[in-house]
Amino acid sequence: MEAPCPLSAKFEGTFAYYTVKDRLTQILTKVIDTVHRNKNTFFEAHGDEGMEAEKKALSFFSKLRNELQTNKPILPLNDEKPDTQIWNQYLDYQKTLLSNGEEPSWFRSPWLYVECYMYRRIQEGMLLSPPISEFDVFRDVKNESFFQSQQAMLALCIHLQELKGKMSSLSNDEVRDEIHKLLQVSLWGNKCDLSISGGQDNSQKTSVLSSLEDFKAFILVDDMNSLWNILSRNRDGNTESRTRVDIVLDNAGFELVTDFVLADAMLSLNLATEVHFHGKVMPWYVSDTTKRDFDWTIQQCLAINNKWMSKCGQTWKENLKKGRWVYHEHLFWTLPHEFCTMAEVAPDLYTELQKSDLVFFKGDLNYRKLTGDRKWDFTVPFSQALRSFHPAPLCSVRTLKADVQVGLQAGVGERLSATETDWMISGKYGIIQFSPAV
Helix, strand or coil: CCCCCECECCCCCCHHHHHHHHHHHHHHHHHHHHHHHCHHHHHHHHCHHHHHHHHHHHHHHHHHHHHHHCCCECCCCCCCCCCHHHHHHHHHHHHHCCCCCCCCECCCCEHHHHHHHHHHHHHHHHHCCCCCCCCCCCHHHHHHHHHHCHHHHHHHHHHHHHHHHHHHHCCHHHHHHHHHHHHHHHHHHCCCCCCCCCCCCCCCCCCCHHHHHHHHHHEEEECHHHHHHHHHHHHHCCCCCCCEEEEECCECCHHHHHHHHHHHHHHHCCCCCEEEEEEECCCCCCCECEHHHHHHHHHHHHHCCCHHHHHHHHHHHHHHHHCCEEEEECHHHHCCCCHHHHHHHCHHHHHHHCCCCEEEEECHHHHHHHHCCECCCCCCCHHHHCCCCCCCCEEEEEECCCCCCCCCCCCHHHHHHHHCCCCCCCCCCEEEEEECCC
């Protein structure tokens, strides 16, 4: 079966159209505001040079916003990062897909491409504005989201410590139920996405744990038993067996803490022997996790005035020190490429993922890249939509915030479309969708 065409803002009235027209403009406006609000910080750190850099960055972002709003052609990158050439080659590739001398542009090219491109151009704007090049324009909203979600994080850390206190007496069925519970927490943690809310407060104020039964009806694909079949092998095996789990991260803040809790539980319950995390090499999609966010979150938990949360922070720090947790970053995660090209574009990363027993892909952007961000029929099997991307058994854990979804039972997508026009973009529904290695 031939893959359908990519989602694009050229289809007026679609979520892609409104995203490019409204939400991306809103995010750029917030970037401009953030840089301007930090001008005193830049002056204190760098003097007049910092002030000049602020003006230069503001000018760059204002011009970028105008390019977007007036549907200008996509421009090549002009910085000197290791991925610049790959991006410019991809622009050349996009040109080959068009006829009659048409240029790739904001409202005519694939949505996945132009949205990723905007975040890469934001990075370019900072890189071309030394000495403030290292400034993360999304740092403040990420930090704020973390602090506003603290009560929900605390409830989760207490739950984890209580689970650890009784784990020696748990039966296999009870362990399975506990891991299913934490998988669901990790799923609903994905609701807290600042690129979807345009940077507005989208923190988790209350404990998710108490709502899991109510939320179950909104899980459209539930492959948790397939995950248990893989994870329980290590528990049932001999002491020499090793089970590696990889988590391709999405948002910092509350969602990242849900991922930490899940990873900690998998190690503590002998379901995995090592967990590898994959984050972004630059600020991305407002709230995506970078190395700084990863380390900062552990440090915050460690320093907090609560014994349960600081105990978690201590354990997580030790896990990294002992190599039970490993953090990776790779340029590929911040390219516009669909994952089916990974083996060709980033063979080293594909080889790394092949070492895994199970790879979790968190969130919406990863799902869009897994499926090529295309308008597949709802019933197309997940493994088919992945095309050639099968490095290891993998699982998408996402709440739906983009109009692409595969692997549904016949009639489910149509029934939801008839009753809830925004079911694919509201974050109300979720999936825990598994594909075995082929």
